[in-house]
Amino acid sequence: MNSKSDDYDLESRGYSREMPRQFSVFSLVALSFSLTCTWSGTGSSLGVAIQEASAAGAIWSIPIAGAMTAILSAGVAELASAFPVAGAQYYWTFCLSSKEYRSFASYINGWLSILGWWLASASACNFIASLLLSIAFLWYPDYEAKSWHQWLVYVGIVWLAVALNTFGSQILPLFNRFNFIVACCTLTATTITLFVCSRNDHAPATWVFGDTTNGTGWPSDGLAFVLAISNSVYAFLGTDCGAHLCEEIRDPAKNTPKIILLSILIGLGTAWPFACACMYAITDVQAVLDTPSGIPLIEIYYQSTKSKGASSVLLALFAFCFFGCTVANGTTCSRTIWAISRDGALPFSGIWSKVNPRFKIPLNALGLSATVISLYGLIFLGSTTAFSAMVGAAVIFLQTSCALPQAIVLWRGRDKVLPERAFSLGKLGPAINFISVMWVLFLDIVFFLPTERPVTKENMNYVSVVSAGLTLFVLGLYFFSKRGQFNGPRVLEAHAGMIEAVPAGEQTIDHSVDTNWESKK
Incomplete structure (x- = not known):
């Protein structure tokens, strides 16, 4: 499919192309x-996994979490092929739901996705900050x-990622390919170093396995092993990334599922050997769990290499690779906010739905994400325990946003609601x-x-508090500001698996037309 055909397909779904199709399949796989x-x-x-179920629990929980996430992602890949739009879960939920609930369901799921990305990005930035400070602690006890x-x-770190996304917007595909190569080399070198x-x-x-x-x-x-499995799910978050950038590649219906x-297959193939190498290198488990720096990984590196210099280099490379995650988070989250704001789902959507003409990115949406994440970081000035709850909340929101459209497909019938797809x-x-x-x-x-x-009070699980609080916030936004005003994506009707765009100047939806993906004669 050529670029014009892709643009026509996007227009048929209610949107005109605003972002350049600058990513290849490889560069977007690298970003993902x-x-x-x-x-x-x-x-x-x-460290958490070892505390919960020791070495074997930490190792064997990875393939289980990976396999289950792969199943979830397969369902996401099918929906991304059926509806290749950057709004992803938000858009799918609207198109799949019955007319009575589509606006409410899509609104809630769009916010679940946004909140999940914000929390995941905050957790990544926080861990990188901890890594850098742990290197300083290693040299200056x-x-x-x-x-x-x-x-x-x-x-x-948050705003450095914003700067790279902004001023390096045109070289993002190159940066992600570079980061992919660096990550593979770092992973290989670290694993070999730990073993040798x-x-x-x-x-x-016997202890490791x-x-x-x-x-x-x-x-x-x-139950302890189940907790270790849930902990491992965090490492597989973000597999829906390609769905949110599908408007920036060619033939998205075919290529997005590949991405x-x-x-997730590459992730599963790299995480397990690395975890085995880390467990193999441990000689003092309690020292790893009680490390003064608070970062068990640096203690594992030091126990293996017996060198502050080698440990610092390995951890610095690790931090750089993790910074690539932060940059990619900024890219994906900004696209998610921009895509959902096109339909007026967020407060002040007119601001967040703009694409900067110079950098050709949703700069306002990127700035909004960075501001929210920066402010959220203030929480750990008062409570590191409450701040750490964002990891669990990120998993809940992102995974739930991916599962909700699949639940609707099951409820309404796959043959009735899914169009033909690649x-x-x-x-x-x-x-x-x-x-x-x-x-x-x-x-959940x-x-x-x-x-x-x-x-x-110190070890209390605040995930329920964070999740409930944010969910009530979203529900409040809907019922007090968007109910009766938000109509969802600009879709009139489905015809033979093709969503037809609203004519120029029209901004409303005929809710008397239900979404039915069966071909009409």
Whole structure:
């Protein structure tokens, strides 16, 4: 399909092209890989996994979390092929829902996606800030990092990512390819270094692959392992990235599913060997869990290499790769806000839906994301525990936003609501959609459970508080400012699997026409 055909297809769905189609499949796979950053995400959460279910729990939870996320992502890939629009989950929910609920459902799911991206981006920036401060602590043990030190570094990382997205907007495909290569080289070099340096002093294989000591305080070892699995899901977040940038590649209906599925397969293939190397290198588990820097990964590197210099270099490279995740988060989140604002879903949507003519990016939406994330970081000046709840909330919001359209497909019937598409799950579709929905419901419950017992003020799980508070905020926005005004995407009717655009000058929807994807004679 050529560029003009892609533009015509986009116009048939209610939008005109505003973003340049500058990404190739490889550059967008590289961006998606940088964003999911599975091996880095695994490294950032290893300490929690070890605490919950020891080495074996940390290692074996990865393929389980990866496999379940792959199933969820397969359903996402099919929907991205059926409806290749940057609004993604928001747009799919509207097109799949019945006329009575489509506006409300799409509004809520659009906000779930935005909030999920904000929280995921904040968690990545916070971890990079912690990494950089831990390197300083390694060399200067007397240094005491204050919360405001970390916040300043955190904010610097947020706005550095904005600068790169803005002034380097035209070289983003090149940057993501470069980051992909650097990440692969760093991963390979780090894994080999850990194995080689630890060859004479390493953890026994029985501990690495067989120890599942329960450190949660819960009486059930099975529950401890389930908590470790939920912790590993964080490393696979962001597989829907390609769906939000589908208007910036050619033939998105065909290529977007490739991007979504390849990113998770590459992530799964890189995270597990890296986790094994880290477990292999540990010689003092308690020192890893109680490291003064608060970053177990740097203690693992130091126990393996016995060198501050080598550990610092490896961690600096790790931080750079994770910074690629932050840049990709900014790219994706800005596109999500821009796409949803085109239909007036956000307050002051006219501002966020603008594409900057010089940089050819939704600069206002990018600035909004960075501002919200910077302000959110102020929370850990008062409570690091409350701030860490964003990891669980990010998983809940992003995964739920991906599962909701699949739940609607199951409820209304796949044959009735899905148009012809380049990528179809075929006979496996109902099973994949059902497993995806059940998996996300299961995760949503698990993430509300306390991760340690007995529960104290210090170890309380604030995910439920953060999630409930943000959900009430979104519901309040809808009922007090958008109810009766927000009509969703500018779609009139479906005809033979093709969404027809609203004629020029019209901004309303005929809600008497239900969404029916069956071909009409």
